Amino acid sequence: MLLVKQHIERDGSGYVTLRPQEDEDMWHAYNLIQEGDELRGSAVRRVTTESSTGSTSSHRVHLKLTIIVSKVLYSALAQSEQPSSSSSAAASGSTTPTETLTTAPTTGAASSTAGTATLHVSGKVSSENLHVKKGAFHTLDLEVGRDFTIIKQEGEWDSIARERIREVTEPGRGAEVGAIVCGEGLANICVITNHTTIIRQRIDVPTPRKRKGGTTALGADKAHSRFNQQVYAAVLRHFDFEQLKVLIIASPGFTKDAVYQYIMEEAVRTGNKQILQAKSKFLLLHSPSHHVHSLAQILSSPEISSQLKDTKFAQEGIMLDKFFKMLEENPLRAWYGESHVMKAAERGAIGKLLISDEIFRSPSVQRRKQFVKLVEDVKAYGGEVLIFSSMHESGQQLNQLTGIAALLTFPLDIEDVLEEERQEAEEKGVEVTEELS
Amino acid sequence: MSRHRIVKNLDLDDEMDDQAFDSEGEDYDDMTEEQQVQMSSALTAVHSVLGSATPITDREIRSALWDSYFDVDGTVAFLLDELHKKEAAKAKAEAKKLARQTSQPPSARSTRPSTPAGSKPSTSTAKAVPKATPLAGPVSSLRADLEGMNLLPSSSSSTASSAAASELMEVPVDNSPPPAIAMAKEKILEEVKERERSEKPVLSLVVVGHVDAGKSTLMGRVLHELGEISDRSVEQNQRQSQKMGKGSFAYAWTFDALEEERERGVTIDISLDTFSTSTKRFTLIDAPGHRDFIPNMISGAAQADTAVLVVDGSSGAFERGFEGGGQTREHAVLVRSLGVQQLVVAVNKLDAVNWSQTRFESIRSQLQPFLTQSGFQPTKVSFIPVGAMSGENLVERRELSLDWYEGRTLVEQLDSLDVPTRALDAPLRIPVSNVFKGQSATASGLAVSGRVESGIVQVGERLCALPGDESGAVRALEVDGELVPYAVAGVNATVFLSGIDPLHLNVGTVLCPPHQPVPVVSSFTAQIMVFDLKYPITAGYAVELFHHSRDIPATISSLDAVLDKTSGAVTKKNPRMLTKGSSARIHVQLRPPTSGASRRTTIPLESFAANKSMGRVLFRRGGETIAAGIVLDVIS
Numbered sequence A: 001m002l003l004v005k006q007h008i009e010r011d012g013s014g015y016v017t018l019r020p021q022e023d024e025d026m027w028h029a030y031n032l033i034q035e036g037d038e039l040r041g042s043a044v045r046r047v048t049t050e051s052s053t054g055s056t057s058s059h060r061v062h063l064k065l066t067i068i069v070s071k072v073l074y075s076a077l078a079q080s081e082q083p084s085s086s087s088s089a090a091a092s093g094s095t096t097p098t099e100t101l102t103t104a105p106t107t108g109a110a111s112s113t114a115g116t117a118t119l120h121v122s123g124k125v126s127s128e129n130l131h132v133k134k135g136a137f138h139t140l141d142l143e144v145g146r147d148f149t150i151i152k153q154e155g156e157w158d159s160i161a162r163e164r165i166r167e168v169t170e171p172g173r174g175a176e177v178g179a180i181v182c183g184e185g186l187a188n189i190c191v192i193t194n195h196t197t198i199i200r201q202r203i204d205v206p207t208p209r210k211r212k213g214g215t216t217a218l219g220a221d222k223a224h225s226r227f228n229q230q231v232y233a234a235v236l237r238h239f240d241f242e243q244l245k246v247l248i249i250a251s252p253g254f255t256k257d258a259v260y261q262y263i264m265e266e267a268v269r270t271g272n273k274q275i276l277q278a279k280s281k282f283l284l285l286h287s288p289s290h291h292v293h294s295l296a297q298i299l300s301s302p303e304i305s306s307q308l309k310d311t312k313f314a315q316e317g318i319m320l321d322k323f324f325k326m327l328e329e330n331p332l333r334a335w336y337g338e339s340h341v342m343k344a345a346e347r348g349a350i351g352k353l354l355i356s357d358e359i360f361r362s363p364s365v366q367r368r369k370q371f372v373k374l375v376e377d378v379k380a381y382g383g384e385v386l387i388f389s390s391m392h393e394s395g396q397q398l399n400q401l402t403g404i405a406a407l408l409t410f411p412l413d414i415e416d417v418l419e420e421e422r423q424e425a426e427e428k429g430v431e432v433t434e435e436l437s
Numbered sequence B: 001m002s003r004h005r006i007v008k009n010l011d012l013d014d015e016m017d018d019q020a021f022d023s024e025g026e027d028y029d030d031m032t033e034e035q036q037v038q039m040s041s042a043l044t045a046v047h048s049v050l051g052s053a054t055p056i057t058d059r060e061i062r063s064a065l066w067d068s069y070f071d072v073d074g075t076v077a078f079l080l081d082e083l084h085k086k087e088a089a090k091a092k093a094e095a096k097k098l099a100r101q102t103s104q105p106p107s108a109r110s111t112r113p114s115t116p117a118g119s120k121p122s123t124s125t126a127k128a129v130p131k132a133t134p135l136a137g138p139v140s141s142l143r144a145d146l147e148g149m150n151l152l153p154s155s156s157s158s159t160a161s162s163a164a165a166s167e168l169m170e171v172p173v174d175n176s177p178p179p180a181i182a183m184a185k186e187k188i189l190e191e192v193k194e195r196e197r198s199e200k201p202v203l204s205l206v207v208v209g210h211v212d213a214g215k216s217t218l219m220g221r222v223l224h225e226l227g228e229i230s231d232r233s234v235e236q237n238q239r240q241s242q243k244m245g246k247g248s249f250a251y252a253w254t255f256d257a258l259e260e261e262r263e264r265g266v267t268i269d270i271s272l273d274t275f276s277t278s279t280k281r282f283t284l285i286d287a288p289g290h291r292d293f294i295p296n297m298i299s300g301a302a303q304a305d306t307a308v309l310v311v312d313g314s315s316g317a318f319e320r321g322f323e324g325g326g327q328t329r330e331h332a333v334l335v336r337s338l339g340v341q342q343l344v345v346a347v348n349k350l351d352a353v354n355w356s357q358t359r360f361e362s363i364r365s366q367l368q369p370f371l372t373q374s375g376f377q378p379t380k381v382s383f384i385p386v387g388a389m390s391g392e393n394l395v396e397r398r399e400l401s402l403d404w405y406e407g408r409t410l411v412e413q414l415d416s417l418d419v420p421t422r423a424l425d426a427p428l429r430i431p432v433s434n435v436f437k438g439q440s441a442t443a444s445g446l447a448v449s450g451r452v453e454s455g456i457v458q459v460g461e462r463l464c465a466l467p468g469d470e471s472g473a474v475r476a477l478e479v480d481g482e483l484v485p486y487a488v489a490g491v492n493a494t495v496f497l498s499g500i501d502p503l504h505l506n507v508g509t510v511l512c513p514p515h516q517p518v519p520v521v522s523s524f525t526a527q528i529m530v531f532d533l534k535y536p537i538t539a540g541y542a543v544e545l546f547h548h549s550r551d552i553p554a555t556i557s558s559l560d561a562v563l564d565k566t567s568g569a570v571t572k573k574n575p576r577m578l579t580k581g582s583s584a585r586i587h588v589q590l591r592p593p594t595s596g597a598s599r600r601t602t603i604p605l606e607s608f609a610a611n612k613s614m615g616r617v618l619f620r621r622g623g624e625t626i627a628a629g630i631v632l633d634v635i636s
């Protein structure tokens, strides 16, 4: 993402203008734009004018619109699941008798790899415009290459948001990693960037299993070659070998070897220089299963972390692993869930804080502030904070684990502490509402 | 005897099946005070579930409670099971009476609430039978069972099922090319019972064990010696394997027929075969031992009644397979949690240690305690010394060197195994383990295979494939390579289907009658045993859920309670983690296909109380089996 312009006041209000450059930037925009913010971006509207004779003419108008955000919709669906046509955002309430507005279909500005992530932001138009009335609803679709400006109120450009801006506008960061997580007849084609994992395609070729006496079932060979062909086609379609740092092929058993062998044979047969030159980028890894969620393990394997040490996904995977390891070895030093982690923070016990970006997308300002403060506090006393991306399997798993977890610097029985406090409060005759995660 | 068992297992069916095997009496007088207190509170609990109108006596309840260590849920399930068996017998007697009164008009018949549908031969449509008074709560499982025998209309099931049922009433089954249903279920049941007396019962057997323990060699040899595979094919395999420089794998090639398996010398997928001993017919499932292919092994073991655990007796090899990283433990635990109660341990490759008795005994003494701990009753486990390569002590004893051994040969031991009671009366359930295009001489076309877990399937019948809305008609049935008019619980069948899109048939699909569908759910509660695992289980733990041949991503969404392993009582509510060896009640949620996608993933699943073989689940993570359990409740 390119930082075009930035002006943030001492009080945390102000604006930032950004230019998305790749798919991943949609994800960052999603994490930056909150309900209640103002968003200024370019829109294309088809304006239909009806002349006095009754004939209609329509033309497209490019315009800049500012809306007060009421809904943000991010999607990055696998190809097989992508809806054929994106739902058009209706311009309700803004039509005048002579002017009908329809949102023009977004023509995806070219990016290195075909964009699959989209961000729809809708809300009421906040500034009068020649074509659109103030107060009318509009949906802005952010696009690669088109600037947008986020305007936030006092206090809303908090440390988390500013840190994200800083991080994502740093040039030359990040690595794109391709992954084929596969098993018998099944493959997930994924593109992993620093912050996102996008399943570009799922391949599922039902393969008949062994029959009586162990013979190969009729059609199994055919299914095998169909599977290989589909994987090869997907590799060509979804991976840009110049961008890719590594292409992981991971599976249990021998599928990975068979897939790799087929890709190389096909590349040789068809003289595909791109693939042949990228041969050293292929990395065959063992995966415990063919499911995408095994990526969490694959990406925290020693082979990956040694090659891609600084990448976010590797760090997340390792951190999550550390958490579970601590839970096993010293359960009093590993806690999860809001109430437990908050209590640990209160005692200044947090050495490492694992927190999901999802928490900072909470619609409640109150809640967001609470967690921003938590992060700042932990950092203030020297703790390490890692914000997980929900677009990675590791982040998904953290989300399931209540979205927040902590490794403590010393053992602390928080369940005990909470119980004691409850009793104390009871003795004092104060009514406590038990807060359970 | 159950009181003295060392380990109380989570399986409810221990209690039930044990009774089927041994019916020795027990006295209940020597209860401790604590037990008496437990008994009276459990009794009250059972009463509250069964209601006051139940025909089950206090004596029966007490006896069942005692046997189940005061497990209320288990007791209720067991008692209802028993009750419905009794009622079924009664209803059948009535049905016979009814069959004789052929002159009676159908309208008159329909006034009898317990008239079995389809009692008239050659009809398949459900009859309009007035609704019985709806039963509430856990009793619905009883109801489901009654429906299973067509004793009740399916009105109590979900709306979808009643819609399906009404469709069935309007559309006679023979609207499609396949043959019409030939027999009423009751007739088949009678015939089956008749044949049980004259024919060998079927038992399915899975062969498990650490990689290279000699599973394929052992079974290949057994089949050869029993004459199930010809000398010619053995010779052919010998020639070919020698050509590839893998002469020692000759017998294994009987099963390892996939090109990849032969090349790599590893069993990848399960394969089925059959053989007969003097009193039994066996469905043989050769399972892969390699950890990467455990999902395939699970699919095989889920179809098995009994197991042969092959261990490599040669020096150091047994230890390698048994200690850390070895597959022996995991396999034993897996087959046990999938419902296998009888285990034959074949201590193989004893030729390599000079047929040493000391070695054999030492392996036995290492394994026995572990197996007991894993829930196998000592009396249900046997150890047989064998040499698979030379064929020693498989079918017969040859070597003088095994002269210290007095027991049975492997095949003799297999022959003496008990056959579990089959749930013939329950609704039909066939979890599909393979989908393919049939190619046999007898039938062709779209076919699926799998074990009939409960009920009866017959040619002409319409079955639905869950999950999904598709149904198809049974064009032909094949068991053991032969066409049959029907197949009953316990056998592995190939079902040729017509009128169904193959897209809707997958490994993991469950075939069942349209009017008695399996609940299709995306979350459920389960009671689990936590195995040896690397890291403790937390709320939100990402796992793979295994149910028969299905393997899907799921999340342990919440930990409801830690349970006492013996009493099942709650020891801690809402724990934050579960450690190895604990027993717990949890919530499981299937993961949607991609994050944010609204489409749900579903699985056909039943509670253990409703159908034992459809209610067992396994959880794996990171290539390890971390827990096994039974389904308590399905949440639709």
Ligand SMILES: Nc1nc2c(ncn2[C@@H]2O[C@H](COP(=O)(O)OP(=O)(O)O)[C@@H](O)[C@H]2O)c(=O)[nH]1
Pocket: B209, B210, B211, B212, B213, B214, B215, B216, B217, B218, B248, B249, B252, B265, B266, B267, B289, B348, B349, B350, B351, B352, B386, B387, B388, B389, B390
């Ligand atoms: N010495 C000896 N070797 C055996 C015996 N049984 C099997 N083997 C060898 O053990 C290896 C593995 O056998 P295989 O049946 O493929 O094992 P699986 O992986 O468990 O199916 C092969 O090389 C066999 O020849 C035996 O009784 N004695």
